[in-house]
Amino acid sequence: MSELIILGSGTGIPYLRRASPALLLISQSSVMLIDSGSGTLRRMLEVGMTYQDIDLILYTHIHPDHVSELVPILFASKYAELPRKKGLTILAGPGFNSYFAQLREIHGRWIEPQSYDLTVHETSKAPFLFRDMKIFSKPMVHMPESVGFRIEFEDGRSVVVSGDTDYCQTIVDLASETDLLVLECSFPDGKKVEGHLTPSLAGRIGLESRCKRLILTHLYPVCDQFQIAKPCKEIFGGEVILAEDLMKIRI
Numbered sequence: 001m002s003e004l005i006i007l008g009s010g011t012g013i014p015y016l017r018r019a020s021p022a023l024l025l026i027s028q029s030s031v032m033l034i035d036s037g038s039g040t041l042r043r044m045l046e047v048g049m050t051y052q053d054i055d056l057i058l059y060t061h062i063h064p065d066h067v068s069e070l071v072p073i074l075f076a077s078k079y080a081e082l083p084r085k086k087g088l089t090i091l092a093g094p095g096f097n098s099y100f101a102q103l104r105e106i107h108g109r110w111i112e113p114q115s116y117d118l119t120v121h122e123t124s125k126a127p128f129l130f131r132d133m134k135i136f137s138k139p140m141v142h143m144p145e146s147v148g149f150r151i152e153f154e155d156g157r158s159v160v161v162s163g164d165t166d167y168c169q170t171i172v173d174l175a176s177e178t179d180l181l182v183l184e185c186s187f188p189d190g191k192k193v194e195g196h197l198t199p200s201l202a203g204r205i206g207l208e209s210r211c212k213r214l215i216l217t218h219l220y221p222v223c224d225q226f227q228i229a230k231p232c233k234e235i236f237g238g239e240v241i242l243a244e245d246l247m248k249i250r251i
């Protein structure tokens with residue numbers, strides 16, 4: 001049994017109800033963090049987890065609301081009283097290596113691992129194998145290096161996370177018949193911004209992908225002034241869950 005925990009259902013806009021994007025995917029074999037916007041480490045403490053527990057981090061893209069807590073995670077891992085021992089793997093879209101090299105140049109030894117192994121991989125067409133999981137990725141329509149992920153477990157269950165994206169065929173393909181599709185839903189219908197989804201577009205992706213359940217997240221504060229899930233439910237007949245911080249979903 002795996003569990004998805006919404007750590008942050010918000011965006012880059014500071015908002016008490018919704019922290020910046022971060023998801024925890026806890027399976028039998030590992031603890032995976034997907035994106036780490038600001039507030040991630042505190043939200044982890046609220047569900048009884050720490051930076052020490054993370055085995056793998058996936059990054060959908062390098063916009064600050066998705067990566068800003070990477071440096072604090074690496075810095076905390078060096079804390080002399082409680083140094084990290086187990087390895088940490090990062091998987092991210094194309095271009096991440098260059099971004100990470102620059103972080104290393106800026107922060108130097110303050111983020112350099114000493115007591116543990118850190119490996120950083122960029123996605124490729126082949127699935128990334130990690131313990132009992134196969135992780136597929138496809139480009140999303142948001143920034144040139146954006147990717148969405150499909151995590152498949154040995155028992156056949158799967159979770160798909162879009163990261164930030166506009167409507168595209170690749171998210172429909174990536175999410176094909178998945179058990180749980182976590183889609184961004186940045187703005188209400190009628191207030192659409194290029195590179196992001198609205199509830200009705202999310203519903204269309206849910207319908208076309210034939211996913212079983214759909215979670216709407218990455219909600220700008222304006223979304224909470226609307227019955228944001230309603231247009232999505234009118235199109236997608238399956239279960240639609242409006243993400244809230246600290247929500248737990250069984251897979």
Ligand SMILES: [Zn+2]
Nearest residue numbers: 011063065164
């Ligand atoms: Zn974002």
Ligand SMILES: [Zn+2]
Nearest residue numbers: 061063142164
């Ligand atoms: Zn973004």
